[in-house]
Amino acid sequence: MLPDTLLRTGRIWNVEQSFLLGHLIPFRVTTAIEIRSLSRVFSGRKETLALDDINLTVEEGELFGLLGPNGAGKTTLIKILSTLLLPSNGTAHVLGHDVYSDANSIRKRINMVSGGEISGYGLLTIRENLWMFTQFYGVPRVVAKKRIDNLLDIFGLQDKADAKLRTVSTGQRQKMNIIRGFATDPELIFLDEPTLGLDVSTSIDIRNYLREWISECSSRTMMLTTHYMKEAEELCDRVAIIDRGRIVAIDTPAGLKRRVGRGSSFLIEATPFNPESIQSIPGVRAFVARPSEDHMHLRMILDDESVIADIISEIVSSGAQVTSLNKNEPTLEDAFMHLVGRGLV
Amino acid sequence: MNDWALNFKAGIARAHARAIGAMREPSWVVFDVILPLLGVAAYIYYYRALGADPIFEGFVILGGAMTAFWLNVLWGMAAQLYWEREVGNFQLFMITPMSRMALLAGMALGGLFTSSIRALSTLILGILIFQIKISVAEPLALATIFILTMLAVYGIGMMLSSLFLMYGRDAWNISNLLQEPVYLVSGFYFPIRELGLTISAVASLIPVTLGLDAMRQLLFGPASQGILPVWVEAIILAFQAAIFMILAKFSLDRMEQRSRREGRLTLRWQ
Ligand SMILES: Nc1ncnc2c1ncn2[C@@H]1O[C@H](COP(=O)(O)OP(=O)(O)OP(=O)(O)O)[C@@H](O)[C@H]1O
Ligand SMILES: [Mg+2]
Numbered sequence: 001m002l003p004d005t006l007l008r009t010g011r012i013w014n015v016e017q018s019f020l021l022g023h024l025i026p027f028r029v030t031t032a033i034e035i036r037s038l039s040r041v042f043s044g045r046k047e048t049l050a051l052d053d054i055n056l057t058v059e060e061g062e063l064f065g066l067l068g069p070n071g072a073g074k075t076t077l078i079k080i081l082s083t084l085l086l087p088s089n090g091t092a093h094v095l096g097h098d099v100y101s102d103a104n105s106i107r108k109r110i111n112m113v114s115g116g117e118i119s120g121y122g123l124l125t126i127r128e129n130l131w132m133f134t135q136f137y138g139v140p141r142v143v144a145k146k147r148i149d150n151l152l153d154i155f156g157l158q159d160k161a162d163a164k165l166r167t168v169s170t171g172q173r174q175k176m177n178i179i180r181g182f183a184t185d186p187e188l189i190f191l192d193e194p195t196l197g198l199d200v201s202t203s204i205d206i207r208n209y210l211r212e213w214i215s216e217c218s219s220r221t222m223m224l225t226t227h228y229m230k231e232a233e234e235l236c237d238r239v240a241i242i243d244r245g246r247i248v249a250i251d252t253p254a255g256l257k258r259r260v261g262r263g264s265s266f267l268i269e270a271t272p273f274n275p276e277s278i279q280s281i282p283g284v285r286a287f288v289a290r291p292s293e294d295h296m297h298l299r300m301i302l303d304d305e306s307v308i309a310d311i312i313s314e315i316v317s318s319g320a321q322v323t324s325l326n327k328n329e330p331t332l333e334d335a336f337m338h339l340v341g342r343g344l345v
Numbered sequence: 346m347n348d349w350a351l352n353f354k355a356g357i358a359r360a361h362a363r364a365i366g367a368m369r370e371p372s373w374v375v376f377d378v379i380l381p382l383l384g385v386a387a388y389i390y391y392y393r394a395l396g397a398d399p400i401f402e403g404f405v406i407l408g409g410a411m412t413a414f415w416l417n418v419l420w421g422m423a424a425q426l427y428w429e430r431e432v433g434n435f436q437l438f439m440i441t442p443m444s445r446m447a448l449l450a451g452m453a454l455g456g457l458f459t460s461s462i463r464a465l466s467t468l469i470l471g472i473l474i475f476q477i478k479i480s481v482a483e484p485l486a487l488a489t490i491f492i493l494t495m496l497a498v499y500g501i502g503m504m505l506s507s508l509f510l511m512y513g514r515d516a517w518n519i520s521n522l523l524q525e526p527v528y529l530v531s532g533f534y535f536p537i538r539e540l541g542l543t544i545s546a547v548a549s550l551i552p553v554t555l556g557l558d559a560m561r562q563l564l565f566g567p568a569s570q571g572i573l574p575v576w577v578e579a580i581i582l583a584f585q586a587a588i589f590m591i592l593a594k595f596s597l598d599r600m601e602q603r604s605r606r607e608g609r610l611t612l613r614w615q
Contacts, residue, residue, distance in 0.1 A: 085608050107440055112440055128365065
């Protein structure tokens with residue numbers, strides 16, 4: 001009886017330890033997100049299996065990343081967890097509440113921001129828009145005002161706070177959206193590509209804030225999706241790599257990189273050539289070709305170091321010259337290529 | 346925070362946003378104050394030219410004022426959620442813990458605010474310019490009828506707005522369908538009795554009809570030839586208000602379930 005209730009409320013205490021240690025050491029293990037055999041199908045002219053048998057557990061306090069190519073199902077997963085979509089199959093619990101039957105209990109405790117979103121009313125100022133959204137969560141007046149002011153400061157948006165939303169830039173609007181997410185002080189926040197389309201320094205500011213937010217309070221949890229490897233690597237405690245609706249791997253960034261194995265990540269620079277033929281060489285697990293003006297940068301994951309000889313002869317026989325060859329410490333991008341079999345871009 | 350307090354705050358915040366938005370773009374005042382007044386003036390001069398009973402001039406002013414609310418419901422309220430989805434707000438509304446009814450009520454309250462300005466200006470300017478004599482013998486009854494009418498009228502608005510969201514542009518026809526005949530059958534410009542009992546009964550399904558009829562009786566006395574006694578009309582209006590709001594809640598809940606299942610209604614294509 002007891003463990004069952006505890007499970008259902010999402011507060012899975014380590015009963016023995018908390019009994020022994022009492023309040024001296026508030027040790028507990030709490031699950032923020034619990035997903036079991038979750039699938040999501042979109043029906044339409046063509047049926048899409050956007051999520052296929054997902055299993056995932058995110059602990060309270062984690063900064064968890066979802067990494068995957070376009071159409072992998074990241075946004076779909078976030079929409080299910082933030083109660084905008086229902087699962088087609090399987091179960092998902094957020095902060096202990098079932099997304100199917102107890103959506104409103106979830107909504108009180110979470111928030112969600114997506115990078116490309118447009119929202120708010122153009123005739124209202126940034127401050128007024130933010131104010132309105134805090135009221136939808138019942139945040140007390142004084143608290144809301146203080147929090148909004150504080151966040152406007154942090155995001156360098158004070159001087160635009162009283163400008164009408166329709167007069168501000170896309171990036172400023174985006175910052176407002178992020179503030180909207182945090183202004184309700186959620187226990188769990190979902191960020192869908194939060195730095196999409198933002199300039200480098202703004203992205204850095206936002207990443208810094210995200211890191212600070214999560215470390216300020218141990219009960220806060222964050223789930224974010226991103227296309228930027230660096231972002232995932234820098235920020236996330238753990239990353240799930242998703243491809244075609246399936247979770248390919250879940251691990252820490254370091255753990256994912258270890259999976260690549262030593263000596264199989266290479267970087268080749270050559271004079272321009274058509275890189276398509278590389279794919280068919282046996283032993284090439286994945287590669288990304290990035291052409292620049294007078295060069296071709298080739299990032300590859302190989303099953304075996306010996307394959308490199310075949311690649312070089314293929315390049316040379318196509319009439320190009322290899323200008324440099326480097327063996328890499330595997331990066332998260334290599335791990336992604338290793339697991340998914342292709343690059344992210 | 347308990348749910349009632351949260352929903353109250355949320356509804357007020359939504360209405361407040363609408364009201365300050367409207368105050369910021371005052372160009373609507375021109376259309377919303379001057380145009381209706383011109384329409385009203387045309388009818389008044391028409392009646393005067395015919396040498397009709399001056400009581401009709403009062404009907405015209407009252408009808409002109411009440412048109413404001415009905416038009417706001419048909420074109421403002423009904424399209425509101427649809428529009429919110431187009432601009433990307435709707436999905437953010439749907440992840441908040443506020444009740445969907447609080448959102449709709451907030452929208453209605455915001456609409457009521459701008460429409461009231463329009464209605465009041467028609468009423469006051471009309472009375473001043475055309476020297477209309479009205480005597481409010483029973484202010485309490487009048488206020489009650491007005492409030493019940495508003496509840497019923499905006500109840501329809503709340504219902505329409507969830508229907509519009511579900512059926513998209515097809516639902517636009519509903520507004521068209523409801524607009525023109527209402528001018529006629531609701532007796533905006535003359536008493537509905539003149540149209541015969543069957544038509545009166547059908548027209549009474551639209552709450553403005555009964556509301557106007559009751560208000561005319563209260564403002565202009567027996568000469569206004571009401572369809573039913575005022576107290577009966579009050580009871581019917583109260584029923585209508587309740588029914589439309591229940592239907593609004595029902596259809597919005599259904600819409601939400603459906604959108605979560607199909608992934609189509611709340612969510613813009615991404
Ligand atoms: N509302 C919808 N109706 C039909 N299909 C949908 C809908 N939303 C998403 N899909 C499909 O589901 C799949 C997963 O989409 P999703 O948006 O979750 O991908 P994503 O990982 O977020 O991609 P991106 O990196 O481009 O944002 C895609 O094939 C997409 O076309
Ligand atoms: Mg996405």
